[in-house]
Amino acid sequence: MLETFSSPAPVPLNQSIEASIQIRNLNFHYGEGDLFKQVLFDINLDVYPGQIVILTGPSGSGKTTLLTLIGALRTIQEGSLKVLGQELRSLHPKQLVQIRKNIGFIFQAHNLFHSLTARQNVMMSTDLYPNDFHNVAPASRAAEILGQLGLAERVDYKPHALSGGQKQRVAIARALVNRPKLILADEPTAALDKKSGRDVVTLMQKMAKEENITILMVTHDNRILDVADRIINLVDGNLESDNVVNTDVTNDARTFML
Numbered sequence: 140m141l142e143t144f145s146s147p148a149p150v151p152l153n154q155s156i157e158a159s160i161q162i163r164n165l166n167f168h169y170g171e172g173d174l175f176k177q178v179l180f181d182i183n184l185d186v187y188p189g190q191i192v193i194l195t196g197p198s199g200s201g202k203t204t205l206l207t208l209i210g211a212l213r214t215i216q217e218g219s220l221k222v223l224g225q226e227l228r229s230l231h232p233k234q235l236v237q238i239r240k241n242i243g244f245i246f247q248a249h250n251l252f253h254s255l256t257a258r259q260n261v262m263m264s265t266d267l268y269p270n271d272f273h274n275v276a277p278a279s280r281a282a283e284i285l286g287q288l289g290l291a292e293r294v295d296y297k298p299h300a301l302s303g304g305q306k307q308r309v310a311i312a313r314a315l316v317n318r319p320k321l322i323l324a325d326e327p328t329a330a331l332d333k334k335s336g337r338d339v340v341t342l343m344q345k346m347a348k349e350e351n352i353t354i355l356m357v358t359h360d361n362r363i364l365d366v367a368d369r370i371i372n373l374v375d376g377n378l379e380s381d382n383v384v385n386t387d388v389t390n391d392a393r394t395f396m397l
């Protein structure tokens with residue numbers, strides 16, 4: 140059951156713990172001259188490790204733009220944006236690639252490669268961003284994470300032989316395989332039926348809490364709002380509200396929220 144507090148943006152009790160995302164006075168526009176269109180206005184936001192934050196708001200309010208800025212997929216124009224302790228503004232493209240190594244991306248269109256098996260799709264991440272899995276071979280690590288997501292029997296299946304929910308779970312496995320500290324998800328349940336959508340977010344929630352991962356998720360799906368610790372509403376490029384909704388958090392994230 141959702142319980143909403145009209146609290147201001149959460150402030151950490153323990154100031155020594157660094158925000159996973161810290162945004163200050165962020166403005167962003169598309170185009171120049173006649174095509175100039177400002178879509179984000181003076182955004183300020185702190186998100187702490189282990190928090191699950193849902194970003195909601197009307198179509199065109201700037202949610203995806205904000206998510207892609209945080210994901211180091213766009214250039215910061217004005218203001219400050221720190222992700223996992225690194226200021227993104229003025230970073231060289233090579234440095235941005237390094238930042239992305241620690242971020243897992245999950246999109247509505249799961250973007251799996253149809254000619255590759257579930258395991259090979261997950262290994263796209265390990266190939267791109269080689270990681271230390273404590274001497275576990277990437278193929279074994281990929282199978283392990285697929286197993287954790289309930290796909291042990293589907294490791295060697297190609298996407299056409301998987302349901303929508305299973306495909307999205309492969310995309311989640313691909314996002315999680317490198318143990319990112321931050322997950323950015325854009326409408327991860329939009330293409331799924333009610334049960335698959337619920338299963339997918341429950342899995343994400345479990346992973347976030349077990350591994351202290353920060354999740355920032357854009358969604359229009361009211362059915363999954365209850366997984367959030369915080370719900371942030373973006374309207375016409377402005378942060379309209381930022382509410383703590385989970386009064387039942389027992390993990391460390393709770394420490395930062397009141």
Ligand SMILES: Nc1ncnc2c1ncn2[C@@H]1O[C@H](COP(=O)(O)OP(=O)(O)OP(=O)(O)O)[C@@H](O)[C@H]1O
Pocket residue numbers: 169170176178196197198199200201202203204205
């Ligand atoms: N590449 C682009 N060039 C110009 N304008 C863009 C571009 N991408 C987005 N926009 C505009 O910026 C505004 C914000 O778009 P954005 O996709 O961030 O919104 P959103 O809240 O994610 O919308 P939705 O919920 O429909 O996905 C919209 O008016 C959109 O038309």
